[in-house]
Amino acid sequence: MDPHVLVVADVSCSPENAVEFGQVLHEFAAACRAEPGCLSYEVFRSEEAPERYVSIERYADPAAFAAHRDSEHFRAIGLARLMPLTTSRDVRLYDAPREVPPAAP
Amino acid sequence: MDPHVLVVADVSCSPENAVEFGQVLHEFAAACRAEPGCLSYEVFRSEEAPERYVSIERYADPAAFAAHRDSEHFRAIGLARLMPLTTSRDVRLYDAPREVPPAAP
Numbered sequence: 001m002d003p004h005v006l007v008v009a010d011v012s013c014s015p016e017n018a019v020e021f022g023q024v025l026h027e028f029a030a031a032c033r034a035e036p037g038c039l040s041y042e043v044f045r046s047e048e049a050p051e052r053y054v055s056i057e058r059y060a061d062p063a064a065f066a067a068h069r070d071s072e073h074f075r076a077i078g079l080a081r082l083m084p085l086t087t088s089r090d091v092r093l094y095d096a097p098r099e100v101p102p103a104a105p
Numbered sequence: 106m107d108p109h110v111l112v113v114a115d116v117s118c119s120p121e122n123a124v125e126f127g128q129v130l131h132e133f134a135a136a137c138r139a140e141p142g143c144l145s146y147e148v149f150r151s152e153e154a155p156e157r158y159v160s161i162e163r164y165a166d167p168a169a170f171a172a173h174r175d176s177e178h179f180r181a182i183g184l185a186r187l188m189p190l191t192t193s194r195d196v197r198l199y200d201a202p203r204e205v206p207p208a209a210p
Binding site: 006007008010022026042043044045046047053054056083089091092093094095097098099100102 | 111112113115147148150151152159161188197199200202203204205207
């Protein structure tokens with residue numbers, strides 16, 4: 001399996017901002033996917049709490065994640081437009097993934 | 106930060122089964138949350154591909170994850186009801202999380 005750094009960003013906004021927040025988050029995700037070291041950046045939404053989004057982000061290595069945080073779009077979209085709408089934020093970084101084979105039925 | 110094992114289960118079904126699949130997945134998630142070693146089990150849905158779900162699961166340690174895979178509901182719901190509807194599956198296990206502090210604006 002390709003070594004990578006996983007970032008799980010669990011973020012919420014106020015319910016009335018959920019649609020706008022989602023649109024800006026998808027705009028941000030598209031900009032991140034264009035980063036050289038970003039392997040994937042995908043946005044998912046909670047069905048129980050529609051104002052809650054989880055981004056599952058994969059970077060080639062820690063340096064690629066650092067470059068992500070230094071990028072212009074991190075500043076112009078992530079910090080300047082998403083953060084002000086964010087009511088809660090839990091971002092965790094994991095590395096050394098191991099694939100889990102399907103269990104025998 | 107509490108040490109834990111993270112499992113990211115990225116699963117898809119055929120579009121026509123998406124609603125049923127989601128219902129069974131939420132039923133499975135509720136059963137998993139009742140496991141002693143399960144810290145959290147949350148289901149999110151892709152907005153671009155509504156037949157795609159991601160479960161973000163946290164277990165106290167590898168033994169708790171093994172107990173999850175040996176559980177009755179893993180067999181009766183996971184294997185017997187979800188797997189037959191599953192068209193693609195990518196399940197990865199991560200450990201040693203590090204919290205990512207907010208970047209300075």
